[in-house]
Amino acid sequence: MPEVSAKGMTRLFSELVGRPVNFYEPSSSAPSPAKQIYAVYVVKPMDSIRVIHADAMLLASLAGALIGLPYEGVRERMEDARVDEGLADALREVMNIASRVVSIEHRAVFKAVYEDPRMLPSEALGVLRDPLYTSHFEVRVDGYQGGRLSLLAPS
């Protein structure tokens, strides 16, 4: 899998939410302790699966910035047991647009977002458990909460 660059991710997400979003190579590749959200993509024409997982608060922050919801509003909605539908829809759209950087060479189609990794389709679960390629990023979102984001791919 060709390297997905922090620069490309920075450009895409900054353009998307209309404020500075910076992706960095993390100092450590240790798993994030934060609650994760998972997005599954199918790369055409091979139909190979790729998975993005990221800190829930990071993705909620990007979704909030996308729809103009201030950070306080994002935080309050994320404290509820069930994520507010408007924020969840914006989060899906963030992950949909992220399909542009999931594969550099081929067309990636966004399939779905999962909060519980046990609900992932078996092929995606296989990629999550035993990826051949991984790209990890530390992300900062101006005015919102940052976090960790990882892109996983099979052979």
Add this chain to the structure above:
Amino acid sequence: MDLLLVDDSKTMRMLVHRAIRQAGYRNLTVCEAGNGVEALEKVKTEKPKLILSDWNMPEMSGIDFLRALREMENRTPLGFITSESSGQLRELAMKHGASFLIVKPFSPEDVQEALDPILGGN
């Protein structure tokens, strides 16, 4: 009706609507549909001058919606707004009669550039 906006995401419909206003089209009348099936009904009842459609939607994809529209002999200009930007996809869209393709994320200028030739500027 000036414009029919077709997208399964309420967020994206809101963002497109906002970008249209920011592009200077403040007085456009806009109706919305959540998928291609719903959009085919809206085309019949609302008779929009232009359709903006997502590509990747449940029930009926954007390209299937465009095919169905043309099979009905409806020639309303249709542009896609999509996160996918491959040459193959663009070629497929144009082959079926799409007027343009806007890639997400987009700016109001991108929207204006696409809409002006069809709606005649604001």
